[in-house]
Every structure is written in structure tokens, then in C-alpha cells.
Amino acid sequence: MAEENQARSPEAGAPAPHSGPGQGSGPGSGPRGPRPSGPGGRGKFFRRKKVCKFCTEKIDAIPYRDVRLLQPFVAERGKIVPRRLTGVCTTHQRRLTRAIKQARNIALLPFATRH
Numbered sequence: 001m002a003e004e005n006q007a008r009s010p011e012a013g014a015p016a017p018h019s020g021p022g023q024g025s026g027p028g029s030g031p032r033g034p035r036p037s038g039p040g041g042r043g044k045f046f047r048r049k050k051v052c053k054f055c056t057e058k059i060d061a062i063p064y065r066d067v068r069l070l071q072p073f074v075a076e077r078g079k080i081v082p083r084r085l086t087g088v089c090t091t092h093q094r095r096l097t098r099a100i101k102q103a104r105n106i107a108l109l110p111f112a113t114r115h
Contacts, residue, residue, distance in 0.1 A: 050087020054096075062095045064102035070109060074100060078112040 054062065063069070073081050073088070073096055080100055083093040103109040 052087060052089040052092055054092040055089055059092075062092070062099045064099040064106075065108065067103065067108050070096070070100055070103055074109060076113065078110055 053059075073086055075081050080097055083090065086093075088096060100109060104111050
């Protein structure tokens with residue numbers, strides 16, 4: 001019986017069940033060290049608040065013919081980039097969406113990429 005218990009124990013050459021990376025007893029016991037403290041888990045990095053490009057440049061009407069203005073707001077696959085990524089305010093995002101759709105309809109911007 002003693003030999004069977006030794007064969008089943010983790011000391012017999014098999015790794016312990018909780019010895020993998022990232023599996024520890026608490027936060028900070030993983031290979032990356034302790035988590036940053038602070039409100040919301042923010043660490044050293046401060047993310048700058050995005051400001052609307054059209055508000056800062058005081059562009060009121062977004063022209064649908066200006067493809068160079070519209071292209072940064074259209075992703076590589078042809079999707080309109082959401083405002084949380086671009087930092088455009090809600091009113092300008094709606095106008096931008098309308099301008100992009102108008103530019104697509106007259107074939108200035110593609111609906112989707114070719115694959």
C-alpha cells in the first residue's frame with residue numbers, strides 16, 4: 001500500500017496540479033508580479049482623453065466628397081470606426097456616418113475590401 005501511495009503522489013515525477021503559470025493562491029502570485037493598485041486598476045499609464053477633431057478645427061459641415069477627411073474614420077475592411085476609438089463627439093459622428101454613406105453610394109469610398 002505504501003508503494004501505491006508514493007506512485008500517486010506528485011513527488012513521483014509528475015508536476016503538481018497547481019504549478020502552472022498564472023495559477024497561484026492570490027493576485028500577484030503569477031509570473032507578471034502584483035497587479036497595479038489604484039481606482040479602477042489603473043497603473044502607470046494615463047490614457048489621454050480623446051478630443052473631437054471636428055470640434056477643435058471648428059468644422060461644422062462634413063463634406064462627403066472629401067475622401068482624405070473621411071478615410072481615417074473607415075477601417076481597412078470598410079467598416080465605420082466607432083466614436084470610442086476615434087474620439088469624435090456624437091453630433092459629428094452622426095454627420096460623419098451620413099457623409100461616409102453618401103460617399104459610398106457615389107463610389108468615392110468602398111463598401112468593403114476586395115479579397
